[in-house]
Amino acid sequence: SRKKKRETKAKEYDIRLRELSDSLKRDNIRITGVPEDEREKGAESLCEQIIVENFPNLGKDTDIKIQEAQRTPIRFNKNQPSTRHIIVKFTKYSGKKRIMKAAREEGSLTYKGRQIRFAADLCTETWQARKERQDIFNVLNQKNMQPRILYPARVSFKIGGEIKSFPRQKLKKFMTTKPALHETLRVTL
Known part of the structure; x- marks a missing residue:
């Protein structure tokens, strides 16, 4: 009985931790498929360019502002080049929401002829x-x-x-x- 209570508490704490982690990432979008050869550009300017290219109406919107953007670290084989994700944090949740809605409506997104994908940034x-x-x-x-x-x-x-x-x-x-x-x-x- 004591062991079962401890397991139940541990599950509750895991759920709370996951919810806290997800709430911290609430304003974030994860962009996948952007080529690595774009390193010389900062991640923020790269994201702004992707938004303007795929959503011309939203690109000029003053309500959608990027707070910060960064590439994720390489996780697999460091010797083999692979595309890393870009995590974009918006200043307001409404900006993220509008971008995600536009991405769903658009369906197929590209950057310089390559297929890319937008997804909510949630914990693993x-x-x-x-x-x-x-x-x-x-x-x-x-x-x-x-x-x-x-x-x-x-x-x-x-x-x-x-x-x-x-x-x-x-x-x-x-x-x-x-x-x-x-x-x-x-x-x-």
């Missing part, structure tokens, strides 16, 4: 939790249940005309009350 644990829910998302999507993965890693979908939202453990409990849903997700959970 949150990305891992989202990745674990991807197979659930795919099954629900095939059944046309309009699934979504919400922050930080909750699964939301439409069932019986209403939208339900669950973390993984509560989804398992809810499945026991819905035999059809249980049969649909039996393999993935």
Whole structure:
């Protein structure tokens, strides 16, 4: 019993730490796929150029200001060149929100003819939790249940005309009350 309480507390602390880390990164965007040969330019001017190139309407917007930008360190083989991500911190959350919305609407983003991608900058644990829910998302999507993965890693979908939202453990409990849903997700959970 004491060991179980300690494990429960440890899980709660991990969740709080992840939420704190994500809230610190709230104003950040991660840009992937930008070529390494652009090192002579500062990361900030590079990001401004990417924004102007992909979102001409937002490039002139005074509300969208970059506070700082930096490249991530090389993580894999230091001898083999690989593209590093760029982390961009905006002065306001609204600036990040508008850029992300424009990126979703645009779909395919490029910089100097190369495909790039914008993503929210979240901690590794949150990305891992989202990745674990991807197979659930795919099954629900095939059944046309309009699934979504919400922050930080909750699964939301439409069932019986209403939208339900669950973390993984509560989804398992809810499945026991819905035999059809249980049969649909039996393999993935």
